[in-house]
Amino acid sequence: MKFISWNVNGLRACAGKGDFDKAFSELDADFFCLQETKMQPGQLDLEYLGYTSYWNSAEKKGYSGTAIYSKHQPLSVTYGIGVEEHDHEGRVITLEMPEFYLVCVYTPNSQDGLKRLDYRMTWDDAFREYVLGLKAKKGVVICGDMNVAHEEIDIKNPKANRRNAGFTDEEREKFSVLLDSGFVDTWRSQNPDEVKYSWWSYRFNARANNAGWRIDYFLVSDNFKDRIAGTGIHNEIFGSDHCPVELDLDL
Numbered sequence: 001m002k003f004i005s006w007n008v009n010g011l012r013a014c015a016g017k018g019d020f021d022k023a024f025s026e027l028d029a030d031f032f033c034l035q036e037t038k039m040q041p042g043q044l045d046l047e048y049l050g051y052t053s054y055w056n057s058a059e060k061k062g063y064s065g066t067a068i069y070s071k072h073q074p075l076s077v078t079y080g081i082g083v084e085e086h087d088h089e090g091r092v093i094t095l096e097m098p099e100f101y102l103v104c105v106y107t108p109n110s111q112d113g114l115k116r117l118d119y120r121m122t123w124d125d126a127f128r129e130y131v132l133g134l135k136a137k138k139g140v141v142i143c144g145d146m147n148v149a150h151e152e153i154d155i156k157n158p159k160a161n162r163r164n165a166g167f168t169d170e171e172r173e174k175f176s177v178l179l180d181s182g183f184v185d186t187w188r189s190q191n192p193d194e195v196k197y198s199w200w201s202y203r204f205n206a207r208a209n210n211a212g213w214r215i216d217y218f219l220v221s222d223n224f225k226d227r228i229a230g231t232g233i234h235n236e237i238f239g240s241d242h243c244p245v246e247l248d249l250d251l
Helices: 011-016 019-027 117-135 169-180 186-190 222-227
Strands: 002-007 031-035 052-056 066-070 076-079 092-096 100-106 139-145 183-185 216-221 228-233 245-249
Touching: 002 019, 002 100, 002 139, 002 216, 011 019, 031 100, 031 139, 052 092, 066 092, 066 100, 092 117, 100 117, 117 139, 117 169, 139 222, 139 245, 169 183, 183 186, 183 222, 186 216, 186 228, 186 245, 216 222, 216 228, 216 245, 222 228
Parallel strands: 002 031, 100 139
Antiparallel strands: 002 245, 031 066, 052 066, 076 092, 092 100, 139 216, 183 216, 228 245
């Protein structure tokens, strides 16, 4: 079973350039999860034969948002994490499947000057509590832009970025706590020493110079670790400042 996750940084823009249709067709996933759709319902008619789509839009227009295209009928669909403080920005969709929960997440950015770091800390705790509640029932697959480069190997210039959003000690520690609570970083587990990135700034020719960050992930609950059949980071695919990431599971 093939899963793809992609922060499209505005789905209308990505689709308008033709990049989204091409990637969607070529990757041919069972589940295609999106972050930062920046859309409200009805703004774009983008449906594909054989897929049902699920959307969670931010109340603020042109901001955040998540979506999942699925070839498989879920048992149930949940939007948000059930915490009022965190459920206004369209950041989480959960599909309950017979064997597992699929959670598509767009984690809040701590922003320039770390203006939102305190909020990010409360989010990380609430999100961890949410997915642990799911994990108590069945296997969990988490994917999305989690806005943190976990280790120094996951970022081009770790020393220069030490106190920048996405590479603070606080954010990295919260990610460690999440993993230690019973989740596996699938790509890193399969590629312990490989350097590969999923996001590049639009500034300073970062992508051309491969000065990137790995902040897009697939995590699985530890009871699914033996089902990991393959992982990928598709940095050959353009259309956003992020590239798609992949997980293949034996299910």
